[in-house]
Amino acid sequence: MSKNSxxxxxxxSGTRMAAATGGGNKVLLDLGGEPVLCHSLRTxxxxxxFDRVVLVHRDEDRARLEERLDSGGLAGSVDWVVGGKERxxxxxxxxxxxxxxGAPKNVLIHDSARPFVTTAMIEESLAKAAEFxxxxxxxxxxxxxxxxxxxxxxxTLPRKHLYRIQTxxxxxxxxxxxxxxxxxxxxxxxxxxxCMLLEKEGRGIAIVSGCESNIKIxxxxxLKLAQAILEERRNAAGEEF
Ligand code: C5P
Numbered sequence: 001m002s003k004n005s006x007x008x009x010x011x012x013s014g015t016r017m018a019a020a021t022g023g024g025n026k027v028l029l030d031l032g033g034e035p036v037l038c039h040s041l042r043t044x045x046x047x048x049x050f051d052r053v054v055l056v057h058r059d060e061d062r063a064r065l066e067e068r069l070d071s072g073g074l075a076g077s078v079d080w081v082v083g084g085k086e087r088x089x090x091x092x093x094x095x096x097x098x099x100x101x102g103a104p105k106n107v108l109i110h111d112s113a114r115p116f117v118t119t120a121m122i123e124e125s126l127a128k129a130a131e132f133x134x135x136x137x138x139x140x141x142x143x144x145x146x147x148x149x150x151x152x153x154x155x156t157l158p159r160k161h162l163y164r165i166q167t168x169x170x171x172x173x174x175x176x177x178x179x180x181x182x183x184x185x186x187x188x189x190x191x192x193x194x195c196m197l198l199e200k201e202g203r204g205i206a207i208v209s210g211c212e213s214n215i216k217i218x219x220x221x222x223l224k225l226a227q228a229i230l231e232e233r234r235n236a237a238g239e240e241f
Contacts, residue, residue: 002051002052002102002103002104002105003051003104003105003106004049004050004051004104004105004106004107004108004126005050005051005052005053005054005098005104005106005107005108005173006044006049006050006052006053006054006107006108006109006110007054007056007091007094007095007098007107007108007109007110008037008040008041008044008053008054008055008056008078008110008112009056009083009087009090009091009094009109009110009111009112010025010027010037010055010056010057010058010061010065010083010112011056011057011058011082011083011084011087011090011093012025012026012027012058012083012087012090012113013025013026013058014026014027014113014217014218016218016219017029017217017218017219017220017223019220020220020223024061025058025061026113026217026218027112027113027217028061028064028065028068029217029223031115031217031223031226031227031230032227032230032231032234034068034072035068036112036113036115036217036223036226037055037065037112037113037115038068038069038072038074039115039116039230040110040112040114040115040116040117041053041055041069041074041077041078041112042074043117043118043119043122044108044110044117044122045074045077046119047119047122047123049108049122049123049126050108051104052079052098052101052104053077053078053079054078054079054080054081054094054097054098055078055079055080055081055112056081056082056083056090056091056093056094057080057081057082057083058082058083059082062080062082079097079101081093081094081097087111087193088191088192088193088194091109091180091194092180092184094107094109095107095173095176095177095180098173099177103173103174103177104173105130105172105173106126106129106130106170106171106172106173107170107171107173107176108122108125108126108129108168108169108170109167109168109169109170109171109194110167110168110169111167111216113216113217113218114166114167114214114215114216114217115217115226115230116213116214116215116226116229116233117137117167117168117214118211118214121137121168121208121209121210121214122168124208124209125137125168125169125170125208126170128170128206128208129170129171129172129206130172131206132204132205132206133171133172133175133198133203134169134170134171134172134175134176134195134198134203134204134205134206135169135170135171135205135206135207135208136165136166136167136168136169136170136195136205136206136207136208137165137166137167137168137169137208137209137210137214138163138164138165138166138207138208138209138210139163139164139166139209139210139211139212139214140162140163140164141159141162141163141164143159144156144159145157145159145162163207164210165193165195166210166214166216167216168208169193169194169195169205171194171198175198175203176194176197176198179194179197179198179201180194180197182197183197188200213229215229
């Protein structure tokens with residue numbers, strides 16, 4: 001049995017990026033000279049934590065993805081799987097593929113729209129999935145939360161125990177795959193992410209410390225922010241030499 005596999009999700013389109021992509025895939029947009037998704041792919045591959053990295057993509061993006069990965073020397077390093085309509089369906093397609101080619105002990109799932117995942121996050125996610133069955137990268141909430149009623153804010157909610165969820169998320173493969181199959185047989189519109197499937201079954205998800213720079217590129221503003229983060233990182237790396 002292989003130990004760890006990764007699913008890198010690139011099967012969406014990014015409707016809030018339509019102005020910049022013309023309906024294309026936002027993770028193919030340029031970030032510092034290569035597509036957004038290449039940044040997290042390099043980190044996954046460079047971590048040396050995975051026997052297999054599966055790129056879950058849209059059928060219509062395959063040729064362009066292959067060409068861009070090829071020019072970055074990355075095309076031969078991934079398995080290709082066509083995703084589905086929703087993110088959840090794309091995860092399921094990736095899990096089905098892994099179960100056919102040889103189920104790993106743990107699977108790590110990452111949104112390719114988050115280019116700044118770190119090796120430390122990957123290692124801690126896998127370690128916690130191995131120990132507790134499931135983990136997610138998350139950051140404590142810093143904003144004040146208020147409840148609205150009738151157009152007015154009427155109550156301040158305690159935020160002490162609240163987190164914003166990022167990716168990667170990592171799981172014991174069999175645990176997640178079984179939960180996915182149960183969900184396919186009895187869908188629940190309230191369930192919007194993989195961790196929720198396990199929470200519903202009473203399992204706690206271990207927390208891995210995320211960071212503010214592990215942003216998800218959703219809007220054109222996020223892409224500008226990502227360019228600034230990348231520039232700062234490149235400058236910092238340059239200063240070390
Ligand atoms: O659209 P959003 O940014 O929330 O998508 C999060 C991640 O899930 C992205 O990396 C996107 O490519 C992926 N995704 C997918 N299949 C879908 C929808 C989204 O792989 N059907």
